[in-house]
Amino acid sequence: MFRKILIANRGEIACRVIRTARRMGVATVAVYSDADRAALHVEMADEAIRIGPAEVAKSYLNIAAIIAAARASGADAVHPGYGFLSENPDFVEAVEAAGLVFIGPSASAIRAMGLKDAAKALMEKAGVPVVPGYHGDRQDAAFLADEAAAIGYPVLIKARAGGGGKGMRRVEQPADFAAALESARREGESAFGDGRVLVEKYMAKPRHIEVQVFGDGHGNVVHLFERDCSLQRRHQKVIEEAPAPGMTVEMRDSMGAAAVRAAAAIGYSGAGTVEFIADVSEGLRQDRFYFMEMNTRLQVEHPVTEAITGLDLVEWQLRVAAGEVLPKRQAELAIDGWAFEARLYAENPARDFLPATGRLSVFDLPESARIDSGVRAGDVITPFYDPMIAKVITHGRSRAEALARLETALEQCRVGGVASNAGFLVRLCRHRAFAAGDVDTGLIGRAGETLFADPEAPEEAFALAALSALGFLKPSASPDPWGRIRGFRLWGEPAQTLFLDHAGAEHAVKVTTLGEERFRIEHNDIEMEIRVHSTDGRAVRVDFDDHSLAATVHRDRADIDVFFGGHGHAFAIAEEAGRHDEAAAGGDRLVAPMPGLVRIVAAQPGARVAKGDALVTMEAMKMELVLAAPRDGVVAIVPVAVGDQVAEGALLFSLEPEEAA
Known part of the structure; x- marks a missing residue:
């Protein structure tokens, strides 16, 4: 086994690898950009080395700087994580030329699967079914438009390199093809340095089902069953589960065998994922699944496979890269229960999932679920890297049990300071079709506004925000009951009116002190009484008129976040708040x-x-x-x-x- 490894990545995957390496007694070296100098993965590693400024091209994609860091640290091997250089064969060759071991597949295997068109041709030869479309080398726009017409609209334009939905455009009619092609080429060139594309038939009701495979350097390949990744936005996965709902034993065997053939065809070693698209317009059928691509790395969603198999896939990666045979044969692998993973992003679902930046003033995640994250409260979400801030993973004996645990865990997520998709994920868990296992890649798009818009803040949230703004939720240290009466004055009931900014509008809230920890709140022509039973400055137990509830209230200077009932509501003290977002304001x-x-x-x-x-x-x-x-x-x-x-x-x-x- 290796003595020390360098992790050529950042964020949650770097932290994930560090945890397994530490358990196995392997020392770790982190690399970081200037933007990540104080990042969690840097703190967790045994040592860390700076590799450049914040820009990705000058740091996490800087092969020379990473190789120099590996040499300087005395590392034996390099783990690429996922993203960045993980599927770059030039990086693999540079690692090996430096006398180090690359913890992943060979450069030739990555090249074989790195270009979607060449990979599909290879898969056809291996007897793996592929999606109908044009996967050739000819790239002039007029020819591709003719091919699209021959395939039949709607079609999907896809960058031939990379993944993650980058360089992918759905085209409904011929008039839109030229603009979509140019946009896909531009994004492919920016993301992967390759603007070439392929054109495929777009399926009206597809499911994205992928199979985890593992090979070693001794000719052994196994599959670790399937994951369903059909819940997507912008062609990016949102919630993944394993196994796939509705999967029969016969179809699982057929899909697993196809994935093993795909990996064996390129002499694969290490962790990989063979992605299939299934046409479920007539249900999940054994003759209606097609190879899409192979990701020659560990996947973001690998924890759901770990949950149903009881395995540590990073440990398998390290053992295989160190020359060991696979720890288990196919007959020794089995599925135990069900698992879900939800990706918690800094983004605004109501604004077409626009990524968000800012400081995480609140970041409390539940202990009831497995949490994979690379950030902490106080960290800054920058525009330089992917906005995923955590993965929430649950496991249960059945799909219903695992999903109920996921919903509960997401309700307990507290994210403040930046917009997040936490509320969206809770509503998605409650969606009738998803709860029933009736999933496909278009479900989120069809679900309507009920999924995207956060619910209006209830009056209780305004009341708690107002009390926090006035300092009435700070714990009182005085043993004197008179000292616990906030805002008391001798003659008459003391009343204060303050202005809160919420969802782009200003609200006047009147707070009147009635007695010990008792207040009257007036807002929107609604009047209520509130009594504060207990507060530690954040966790609050209060009575509103005749009902009691627990909430979490966090104040960060002018900003106030109120969490209860599975939702978070953001406020700001208007006198101190900045200008409203002009991006959606229209005008001039x-x-x-x-x-x-x-x-x-x-x-x-x-x-x-x-x-x-x-x-x-x-x-x-x-x-x-x-x-x-x-x-x-x-x-x-x-x-x-x-x-x-x-x-x-x-x-x-x-x-x-x-x-x-």
Whole structure:
């Protein structure tokens, strides 16, 4: 076994690898960028080495810097994690040229599966079914448009390199093909350095089912059963489960055998995932699943496989890379129960899952679930890296039990300071079709606004925010009962009116002190009495009129987060609050909704534009954002240019006043 390994990654996967290595007695070396100098993975590792500035290209994609760090630390091997360089064959060769072991497959195996078109051709030869489409080398736009027409709309344009939904565009009609092709090429070039694409038939009701495979250097390959990853937004997975609902023994055997053939065809060693798409328009059928791609690395969702098999896949990776045979044969592997994984992101589902940045003022996660995370309360979510902040994993004897545990765990998540998808995930768990196991990749898109918009803050939340703003939820240290009467005065009931900013609107809340820990709250023509039974400054037990509840209230300067009933509600003291988000305000200005890089500027001063015209394309947090004109008008000011790095709220376009236009 290795004495010391370097982890060429960051965040939750680096922390995950460190935990297993520590249990096995293997020392770890972390690498970090300037933005991650105080990150959790740096703190957890036995030692850590700086590899460059915050930009990915200058740090976590800097092969020379990572190899130099490995040599300087005296590491025996390099674990790539997932993302970044994990599927880069040049990195594998550089690691091996430095006399180190790469904890993963060979460079030739990665190359064989790295380009989707070549991989599909290889799979056809191995007898693995593939999705109908064009997977060839010819890339001129007119030819690809003809192929799309021959396949039949709708079609899916996919970057031939990489994964994670990058460079993927669904096209409904021929008139939209050219623009979608150009956008997919641009995103593929940016994400993977390869703008070439393939075109496939888009399935109306597909399910994304993948099979975990493992090979060793001794010719052995096994599968560790399947995962269903059909719940997706922006082609990115949201909740994964294992096993797949509705899977028969016969179909599992058939899909598992196909995955093993795929891995064996390239002499695979290490952890990998063979991804299939299943057409479930007529139910889950054994003759309706097709190879999509193979991820030649450990997957983000590997914990659900660990939960149902009782195995540690990182330990398997280390043992196989050290030259050992697979710890178990196929006949020794079995499924025990059911597992779910929910990805907790810093993002705003109500704004098309726009990634969020900022400081995690609150970050409390439940002890009832397995939590894989690389951040802590107080850490900053930056625009440089993926916005996933944690994975919440639950296991149960049945699907219903595991899902109930996931819903409960998500209700207990407390995230403040940045927008998160926690509430969205809770509502998704409660969705009737998902609860019944009737899943496909279009479920979230069809679910409607009930999934995306957070519920309105109840009056109890306004009351608790107001008490916190006035300092009435701070624990009282006085043993004197008179000292515990907040805001007391001798003549008359003391009353204070303050203004809270919530969801872009200002609210006046009147608080009147009635006696020891008793208050009257008036807001929106509603009056209620509240009694504070106990508070430690965050956990609060209160009575509202005739009902009692427990809540968590966190104040960070002007910002106040109130959590109860499975939801969080954000407030700010209006006098101290900043300006409201102008990105969605419309009017004459178009501003950046988040920090990012300007990729395209589509109009210049003097140009006439129509509402909805694409004006700026930005790249931020691994995604492409297209920002449109808020109304018809004439462009007045364009203060940005292609290649500019802009801050959140930066002015991108200004239109002439309507009377002048």
